[in-house]
Amino acid sequence: MMRGSLALFTRGLRVDCRRWPMHLLRFLLVGAFLFFLFVAWANSRLEIGTAPGLMFFSLISYTNFVFITLAGTSFFTSSITEEKEEQTLGLLKMAGVSAVGILLGKLGPRLINALLLLAIQYPFVQLAVTLGGILPRQIQATYITLAGYIVLMSGMGLFCSVVAARTRSAVALMHTIIWMPLLLQLLLWITRSSGGTGPLMQAAQDRVGWVSIWSVVGRLQSVMMIGFSGGAVGIQFYAHLVGGAAAFLLAWLCFERFTRQPHTPGPERGGRLLRVRGGLRLRALPMALFVVIPGLAIVFLAFSWFRGDLQNGFDSVPHEWVLWESIGLAALVPLGVLLVSVLSPGSRRGAIGGCWPGVLAPAWKDLNFVSGGAIGLAFRMTLYSLITAMLVFLIDFSGASWSWTTLGGWMLGIGILAGTMELASNIGRGFRTEIQWQTLPGLMLLPRSVAALGWSKVLGGILALIPVGIFTAIGASLFFTSVWESLSSPFDSSNPETAVFVMMIPLQMGLHLILFVELSAFFALTVRWGYVALAFISSFFLYVVGSWGMAMVMMIVGMRTRGGPGGALILSQLTTIVVLSTMIVVTYFGIGRKLRHLAGQS
Amino acid sequence: MNDPTPTGNPAIEAMSPDPSSGMLPGDAVAIDVRDLNHSFKNHQALHQVNFQVMPRSLHGFVGPNGAGKTTALKLICTLLQPQSGSVQVFGKDVLKDTKAVRQQIGFMPDHFSMYRQMTVTEYLDFFAAAYGLAVADRRTVIGDVLALTDMDGRADSPINGLSRGMQQRVGLARVLINDPDLLLLDEPASGLDPRARIELMEILRALRQMGKTIFISSHILSELAELCDSVTIIDRGRVKYTGRMRRLLEQNTESSMYRLTIAEPQERFEERLLGLDEVDSVTRVEETLEYRVTCSSQITSANVLLAAVLNLEVPLESFQKDLRHLNEAFMDLTEQGVR
Structure with a gap:
């Protein structure tokens, strides 16, 4: 031994x-x-x-x-x-x-x-x-x-x-x-x-x-x-x-x-999965959502109106109803997808013409075969509905004063975090599986540019974000008032530097998220496992060392030269944005180069 | 049409395919590789490679492991970019007209690169869509390629559950989905059982009859010899022979061999044969009535030898030029050892 x-x-x-x-x-x-x-x-x-x-x-x-x-x-x-x-x-x-x-x-x-x-x-x-x-x-x-x-x-x-x-x-x-x-x-x-x-x-x-x-x-x-x-x-x-x-x-x-x-998935397993997946078509999801969401909203509004809760505005609606609505959504979406799939004509598995044409074909493939397709989307709809229900329950249970803004804030925060992680994982996996299954040459030989192929895969990853997108959008709309207030307050202040500084923060955050997703894709082409973790650590390192460090340097410089950190902070933010943008461009071309290299190697 | 460019190697130039064979007016050479060099770090994979493939021909590409076959194939199919020299496919440069070249080729790599979680139809539908075929065309084309590869009975089967031979057929169907003029097949028969291999060769013959140009890299020399019109032998990154298959099998620099069979036993027949001016050596094949005759010079034609044999007044049953086996040609042209 x-x-x-x-x-x-x-x-x-x-x-x-x-x-x-x-x-x-x-x-x-x-x-x-x-x-x-x-x-x-x-x-x-x-x-x-x-x-x-x-x-x-x-x-x-x-x-x-x-x-x-x-x-x-x-x-x-x-x-x-x-x-x-x-x-x-x-x-x-x-x-x-x-x-x-x-x-x-x-x-x-x-x-x-x-x-x-x-x-x-x-x-x-x-x-x-x-x-x-x-x-x-x-x-x-x-x-x-x-x-x-x-x-x-x-x-x-x-x-x-x-x-x-x-x-x-x-x-x-x-x-x-x-x-x-x-x-x-x-x-x-x-x-x-x-x-x-x-x-x-x-x-x-x-x-x-x-x-x-x-x-x-x-x-x-x-x-x-x-x-x-x-x-x-x-x-x-x-x-x-x-x-x-x-x-x-x-x-x-x-x-x-x-x-x-042995590890290799046998035909039976593949067959079973295909049978389940084949029964649930992608197009069934929007149709199910089209029926379920308005249906639940009508029930919610009708019942609240009937009880007279709406007379004093939405805040007077008992939030237990939001809890039940979320649980209802979690249960009804998969059921709706199943029902629509069974009832809709022409949903036979393997029917020719299901794939999106031209440059969108890789997006269709990744959405269906990497991000889980209709099953994955329905599952995530259920998951995010349950998270909403849990948030409502916890806000209520913790004794904190209930407000739609609080719920919206939590949903928005969780949505952005989960959405970014999901996107990084989807895109990374989209690239990784091509290498794992040695299918990259077949894709690269299509009469399309590498950029078109890459963007199509990104689109596939983004489309898989529909559930978290809905969750985040609802959160953002509930949180909208306070977000708007926080965004507009710096413009009212007498200090324009602060307003510019505040405006730069979401831009910088957005660039960080883009870089994180790009790094996940790049590392997926480079390492066999842990690419999201590696991208996370690299982004964290870049964030800490790049932006924070730069800000501190600029603050010291600013305090010495102008007696205050305001202008220096803007300069530091600007520098960070330029550095991040450069890194995004470099990583973008790095991914293209890596794809070409790997296609030639495999 | 492109004229052959001097390669610097008289043997290769002499053996170049006859440009008139298989070509129609206005046709461009299917593959035209000139002075191609490619290296990976310190390893020179291809060295001054020159060869041409005629349209509507079946061209074999043979070489030991590590000879540079796959590198050459990847350069032709645009997966790699030539470092020096040029590669043209139907007159289009692979570097300048990459997209146009890709529209005209179908490449099947030596490994099964498939989305195994898809069904056969989904897989073909995906590639048909990716090539921009309209839905109605997709239905027709997928039906046709499934019929050609005899896979129409397994259209809804998951690829994961198919045998290796069937997966190879699906791979071939995928290659045909955009109706390419040129098929580049890298070891298509590797790992297949004899039946699957024979069936694959039949499909390739059918494709050639349909007017496709097929460039096939393989180790199964016996089948290539029967199948291919022309062949390129490559060893350690250098072309050792390129030209018509028959010419390679006939070729022997010092002597020609003939096989003759007599109808009944003759006394001292071997000695009488040896007595002929044209004959260098005679070997009787075991205890049969078949003899292998080697002529000392290539100048001796079959007609001269046949006339001389007939003058011996023996009942001749058969007389034919004895071709080398492709294995022998391969062994003669390639060096020992693995790279």
Whole structure:
């Protein structure tokens, strides 16, 4: 067992050494740390904070937390699925490597790499002590906390990788596992607050909290407090260690069961999926929405009018009705799609002429076969309806004063975030699958330009955003008044610089989102897995170092030259916008170049 | 029509296909590759490659692994851009008229690049739509290509569930969807069972009869010899032979071989044959009445030898020129070792 495991372990270390994204990640991490040092120095120069060491160390700690979380959902989750996708797992088994040997050999190098990345920081962050505001004991406690978290994430990632057939499914499962304890905590809190058995619920909530990722945040918060006097090793560390070991054990127990069959999806599976998908046509969705949304709106308005709720405006409508409307929408959209598909004529699967013509054909393909088609859209409609229902419930339950603006604000925020992630994932997957299935040459040989092909794929990704688009648009319309007020107030002020500055913020945000989506597409053509995570880290790095750093430099320059930061801030924003626009253009051409290169290679 | 350009290699020039064969007035050469060079980093994949493919012909492209076949194919089909030299498809430059070239070609790579989650019809409908065919035309064309490839019974089957041979047929159907004049097939028969291979060759013959030009790279030399009108042999990035297939199989720089069979046993027949001025050596094929005769010079024509044999007054049953097998030609022209 040891020989096989050691061979895998050595190979894993070698492969990781050769992977340039790993070096890029390390470089970005080092770059971020250097930048944090600069921020701490600038703060001390500007006398903004009193403890630059604490600030420097907090930034590093939370960046590590984000890195580990992202690594957990991409780096560890591919450990076994990559062998499944390469169809080499069977060969390893035939070579006599046992299940535990494979698990140790595959997880070991990744775990060592992650822990080494943490260990190498340790001597350098001692610098924070000299900057002031933090003690060596707090640094020890922080790194022990993070080490425990790495062990938990690696164990859970390995389990997901064993159970799932593909890395994508493993990532989805990992996200579910990460979010599940948080949802459970929320439910326990709601039950407890609603008069459930208090102490028992509290105890259950605490136990769940041990394996929740927020236990890391909680622990870091307590460690960072001035005058921290706890032990270097907290209960969180032990809980995460046990959690990681349990996940490893579970992965071991499940290994044979989930790796018995070869990875290649068999015809039956494909056939079943096709039969389900074939029954639900894409065109059924708009027709279903056309019937369901006005239908529910009429019911909502009629009932409110009948009860006399509308006499004092929409604010007087009982918001429980919004809750029921959202749940109704969640249930009725899939049913509507199904009904329309069954009843509409000419919806036979495989009918010729379904594909959109010309340059739109790749968009049709990606929408149907990458982003889930009608099933995916109906599912997301249900998901976002349920999120709306949950928001209504939570706003009501938390005792916060109910208003359409509050609901709209939450919907808008969640919509923008989820929409950006969805778009990055859709477009990235659109490109990745072409490489994975070696279908890129076929597409590139179409009598179209590379740009037309790329834009068509982007369109496919955008069209899949219809559910989140509706969700965000409703949120924006509800939030419209306050948004308008916040946008128009700077124009009323006597300071025009502030107005220009405020106007630049959404532009800069938009450019950041575009760059993030572009980077996801670029990395999808470059790395096999974790392209969204890599794009996220790169965007985050660019955002922090690029815009924030530039702003600080400009502020210092501005204060020295003009005595105030106003003009310098505008200049910094302008510089950021120019830098971002340049990067967007460069990445755009980089994607085209990469596509041509890959088509010639495959 | 383009005239052949001197390649610097007299052997190749002498073996170039006869431009008049298979060409109609106004026809352009289907593929015209001139002085083509291509390298990947430090590796020179193609070195001064020259060859031509006549329209409506079936041209084989043969070479050992790593000889540069796939690179040449990718350059012809516009997936790669030539670093030096030129490639023209029906008189259009692949660099300058990329879109026009793409409209006229159909490329089938050596691996199964398919959207396996689609059904056969969806797959073909997607490519037909991507080529800009109207819905009514799509119905006709998809029906035709499915019938040609004998896949009309599996039109609604998911590609994922099809056998390798059937997937290859779907790939071929996809290549035909835009009715290309030139088909570029990279190892189309690799991994197929004998029946699927024979059926594929039949489809290719049918396509040639329909007036398509087919450029096929393959390792199955026996089938290429039967199928192809012309052939290009490439080794280590250099063209070793380009020209008509029959010429290659006949070609022997030092001698010509004939196979003759007599009707009944003759005494000292071998000695009598050897006594002829034109004959260099005679070999009896095992204990049969068949003899392989090697003539010392290529100047000796079949007629002269036949007349000499008939003068020996033996009952002759058959007399034919003994062709080399393509395998032998291939082994003679290519070097040992794998790149």
